[in-house]
Amino acid sequence: MRNHGGGLIGERHAKAVLSGGGIPVLLDISSAGLELVKKELESSFDVNKQIETYKVDITDNNELNKIKDALMRKYGHIDILINNAANNPKMEGGSQNMDAIRFHNFPLEIWNSDISVGLTGAFLCSQVFGSAMENSKNVNKGVILNISSDYGLISPDQRVYRREGIKEEQQLVKPISYSVVKHGIIGMTKYLATYWAKTGIRVNTLCPASLFNNQDSEFVKKISELIPMGRMSDPDEYVCTVLYLISDASSYMTGSTVVLDGGRTSW
Numbered sequence: 327m328r329n330h331g332g333g334l335i336g337e338r339h340a341k342a343v344l345s346g347g348g349i350p351v352l353l354d355i356s357s358a359g360l361e362l363v364k365k366e367l368e369s370s371f372d373v374n375k376q377i378e379t380y381k382v383d384i385t386d387n388n389e390l391n392k393i394k395d396a397l398m399r400k401y402g403h404i405d406i407l408i409n410n411a412a413n414n415p416k417m418e419g420g421s422q423n424m425d426a427i428r429f430h431n432f433p434l435e436i437w438n439s440d441i442s443v444g445l446t447g448a449f450l451c452s453q454v455f456g457s458a459m460e461n462s463k464n465v466n467k468g469v470i471l472n473i474s475s476d477y478g479l480i481s482p483d484q485r486v487y488r489r490e491g492i493k494e495e496q497q498l499v500k501p502i503s504y505s506v507v508k509h510g511i512i513g514m515t516k517y518l519a520t521y522w523a524k525t526g527i528r529v530n531t532l533c534p535a536s537l538f539n540n541q542d543s544e545f546v547k548k549i550s551e552l553i554p555m556g557r558m559s560d561p562d563e564y565v566c567t568v569l570y571l572i573s574d575a576s577s578y579m580t581g582s583t584v585v586l587d588g589g590r591t592s593w
């Protein structure tokens with residue numbers, strides 16, 4: 327089994343893979359992030375569980391192919407791919423000048439980088455690791471899970487990021503590239519789900535939302551008011567859903583979007 331991405335949710339994906347008896351293989355550009363996640367997993371699971379990590383930029387096709395070849399030599403199969411990495415600015419509660427990420431002068435450089443990690447990275451990983459699944463001798467050849475967001479379904483409500491005493495043009499906003507990447511990944515899921523449907527590779531999307539990660543109380547209050555359940559989510563609330571989506575329990579599901587958002591997109 328394989329997985330990709332360290333970070334807040336990446337760690338939970340690895341927990342899901344471990345709970346299902348698989349071997350998580352975490353790919354991340356940050357070696358510090360990988361170390362942190364590996365230590366956390368080793369402390370919460372049996373230390374003898376195998377956890378593999380690779381420092382890699384997922385926009386680098388050659389490096390991805392080298393990792394795929396190494397995994398195929400070692401294990402002979404790759405069963406799961408979770409496309410998790412995205413540039414996800416954690417601007418909640420910050421007071422820095424965010425002028426540069428507002429739409430009117432949004433830099434092409436940031437746009438290109440965000441599209442490259444969030445969409446091109448998922449495209450390349452699907453191409454490299456999905457093709458390895460195609461050659462599997464199993465009937466259920468593999469599963470791809472693409473991580474979107476509630477912002478893949480609705481526009482960010484920029485009012486939650488507003489701060490008193492900051493000029494209008496310097497108010498915090500979730501960048502346009504985030505919406506485009508998160509909507510785009512749902513399109514990628516539908517395309518690949520139908521493209522691979524008859525081969526036995528399933529492709530679905532998970533939309534997590536509003537994860538609590540020690541944001542300041544003003545932000546937590548504002549966002550909770552937009553959520554029918556009245557609270558943010560605990561990152562661990564995703565683990566069982568991920569396990570369901572990457573296992574045979576969801577064997578008839580492909581092309582679907584699973585939304586865990588406390589009801590936010592129903593309002």
Ligand SMILES: NC(=O)c1ccc[n+]([C@@H]2O[C@H](COP(=O)([O-])OP(=O)(O)OC[C@H]3O[C@@H](n4cnc5c(N)ncnc54)[C@H](O)[C@@H]3O)[C@@H](O)[C@H]2O)c1
Pocket residue numbers: 331332333334335336353354355356359382383384385410411412413414443447473474475476533534535536537538
């Ligand atoms: N945190 C939330 O509230 C939230 C809500 C909805 C959806 N999501 C989605 O969940 C996913 C994970 O979010 P998170 O909060 O855990 O983010 P995170 O920033 O904690 O983790 C993302 C990881 O991707 C890695 N990464 C970035 N560029 C890379 C590259 N080029 N190659 C390899 N690795 C790279 C980063 O080093 C980081 O470890 C993202 O797709 C995000 O959009 C998050």
